[in-house]
Amino acid sequence: MPLPADVSVVIPTYNEAAGIEKLIAAVSGVFRSAGLSAEIVIVDDNSPDGTGAIVERLAASYPVRCLHRAGKLGLSSAVIDGWASCAAAIVGVMDADFSHDPNIAPSLVGAIKNGDCDLAIGSRYVDGGGITNWPLRRRLTSLVAIALARPLTRVKDITSGYFFCKRSVIEGVKLDPIGFKIGLEVIVKGKYKNVQEVPYVFTDRTHGASKLNGGEIVNYLKQLGKMYAGGRRQRGNGFGADA
Numbered sequence: 001m002p003l004p005a006d007v008s009v010v011i012p013t014y015n016e017a018a019g020i021e022k023l024i025a026a027v028s029g030v031f032r033s034a035g036l037s038a039e040i041v042i043v044d045d046n047s048p049d050g051t052g053a054i055v056e057r058l059a060a061s062y063p064v065r066c067l068h069r070a071g072k073l074g075l076s077s078a079v080i081d082g083w084a085s086c087a088a089a090i091v092g093v094m095d096a097d098f099s100h101d102p103n104i105a106p107s108l109v110g111a112i113k114n115g116d117c118d119l120a121i122g123s124r125y126v127d128g129g130g131i132t133n134w135p136l137r138r139r140l141t142s143l144v145a146i147a148l149a150r151p152l153t154r155v156k157d158i159t160s161g162y163f164f165c166k167r168s169v170i171e172g173v174k175l176d177p178i179g180f181k182i183g184l185e186v187i188v189k190g191k192y193k194n195v196q197e198v199p200y201v202f203t204d205r206t207h208g209a210s211k212l213n214g215g216e217i218v219n220y221l222k223q224l225g226k227m228y229a230g231g232r233r234q235r236g237n238g239f240g241a242d243a
């Protein structure tokens, strides 16, 4: 058996055929340039546009493998299934649509590797971070979503979908697969001492269509409701330098 990579980055996909090769090339290139051994784990939900087959083909040229699921089962459960298949000491997640700037991935992983934190989050809401070309409605939704979760944590970008953590942060933690916000699950329930937020500028997708719909807002409210009901207030839970 080959040694596991230092880092496994899970990328959930549903109909991302148009941009997936470019993304895999970019992510693997960024890690290689930073001297990090990384595997990319695509979790594809039987995309009708053939994303899964494209990834299978790319596995000959890039450090990527594809987990195939039978149908569209949701973003968070895709990430959880992806992580369950990983052996690396550091695991992470990013979207397939270039919204999450691959260039900051080495900084996120580096912050964990050099002992600064156990959880490193790509953040739109710390100095240097931001959002381009999101319609006003989407920006407002994001700000309201964050305001609603504010009492749960001191992390600024609570709904970030771009982060890395030590495996131990999520090991044995029951993550609820509801909805889109796997980051919130990890931020609130994960076992970590220190967290760091690394700024990046979120760009809206240029290929394909968003899978976020009104139903996800309801799911988010359900997810929050469960967290508040569970009394999982984590204020002061191991927050370190960044807080």
Ligand SMILES: Nc1nc2c(ncn2[C@@H]2O[C@H](COP(=O)(O)OP(=O)(O)O)[C@@H](O)[C@H]2O)c(=O)[nH]1
Pocket (backbone or CB within 6 Å): 011, 012, 013, 014, 015, 016, 043, 044, 045, 072, 073, 074, 075, 078, 094, 095, 096, 097, 099, 205, 209, 210, 211, 212
């Ligand atoms: N495997 C899987 N991936 C999904 C699903 N829904 C969304 N995704 C992926 O999750 C990421 C985020 O979705 P996206 O549509 O960009 O959401 P948005 O950025 O909030 O508009 C993308 O890489 C999608 O392809 C799903 O049900 N299953």
Ligand SMILES: [Mg+2]
Pocket (backbone or CB within 6 Å): 095, 097, 099, 205, 210
């Ligand atoms: Mg997106």
